[in-house]
Amino acid sequence: MNRFENKIAIVTGAASGIGRATTTRLRSEGATVVGIDRDPVDAADLAIQLDLLDLSSIGPAVAQAVDAYGRIDVLCNIAGLGHFARDEDETPENWNRVIGVNLTGTYFMSTACLPHLLESRGNIVNTASTAGTNAQPWSSAYSASKGGVIALTQTMAITNGLSGIRVNCVAPGGVDTPIAGQFNPPEEVDHSIMSRIMPFDRMAEPSELAAAFAFLASDDASYCNGIILRVDGGMQA
Numbered sequence: 001m002n003r004f005e006n007k008i009a010i011v012t013g014a015a016s017g018i019g020r021a022t023t024t025r026l027r028s029e030g031a032t033v034v035g036i037d038r039d040p041v042d043a044a045d046l047a048i049q050l051d052l053l054d055l056s057s058i059g060p061a062v063a064q065a066v067d068a069y070g071r072i073d074v075l076c077n078i079a080g081l082g083h084f085a086r087d088e089d090e091t092p093e094n095w096n097r098v099i100g101v102n103l104t105g106t107y108f109m110s111t112a113c114l115p116h117l118l119e120s121r122g123n124i125v126n127t128a129s130t131a132g133t134n135a136q137p138w139s140s141a142y143s144a145s146k147g148g149v150i151a152l153t154q155t156m157a158i159t160n161g162l163s164g165i166r167v168n169c170v171a172p173g174g175v176d177t178p179i180a181g182q183f184n185p186p187e188e189v190d191h192s193i194m195s196r197i198m199p200f201d202r203m204a205e206p207s208e209l210a211a212a213f214a215f216l217a218s219d220d221a222s223y224c225n226g227i228i229l230r231v232d233g234g235m236q237a
């Protein structure tokens, strides 16, 4: 398949896990990929290191991508943080960090790319989670951020749909990536509710999520707009 020949994609979270696998997948199908991450990116054609909590760094990064390649066809917002906390222990700092990266970072990456996507009639693929489509314990900030990504996806899909832009969202279940280390259940809680977030059968490989991002970003998904594609191996079926 060469679905992304002559296409320029930006992928956030490109240093690790699902973002890295999506970078590799899009490139294998012909895309030129600009990889953005707080950590060094080794899988992209052009790597830009930035912290999405620093919103002032987003505009210059998008400008750098456009200077390099002249256009943007696809934006995959994949960077994200995990976080578990008992509600009574949550801090404003952690709440703001999780919402800041997962939701605010996603939104302002999208607005910075929007003028270029309007020109190319391109598309955006966001990253929610099964924590946003159903309840997940000990993760009010994370779940709120992912529920916000779902609302954002649907809102931007209809706001911009008549201009030829599609905005969709992948909602992964358990995927075998380093983020799992950020979901340690708090001490002295009832672990029986862990069953709500146990994968059905097995965890996914990052490449299985990359396939979903590549589908939604491609012309194969030309009639998909505002959809939330749950990729969870049946966990929430």
Ligand SMILES: NC(=O)c1ccc[n+]([C@@H]2O[C@H](COP(=O)([O-])OP(=O)(O)OC[C@H]3O[C@@H](n4cnc5c(N)ncnc54)[C@H](O)[C@@H]3O)[C@@H](O)[C@H]2O)c1
Binding pocket: 012, 013, 014, 015, 016, 017, 018, 019, 036, 037, 038, 039, 050, 051, 052, 053, 078, 079, 080, 081, 082, 101, 102, 127, 128, 129, 130, 171, 172, 173, 174, 175, 176, 177, 178, 179, 180
């Ligand atoms: N792995 C799972 O089980 C799972 C499940 C549901 C949703 N997700 C979502 O998938 C996305 C990718 O996660 P992953 O599993 O690949 O985890 P990961 O930890 O492997 O990758 C996340 C990437 O985001 C980057 N990042 C984090 N904070 C950043 C910041 N402030 N600025 C720039 N980059 C930053 C990290 O450096 C990392 O490279 C996240 O949005 C996550 O919430 C993952």
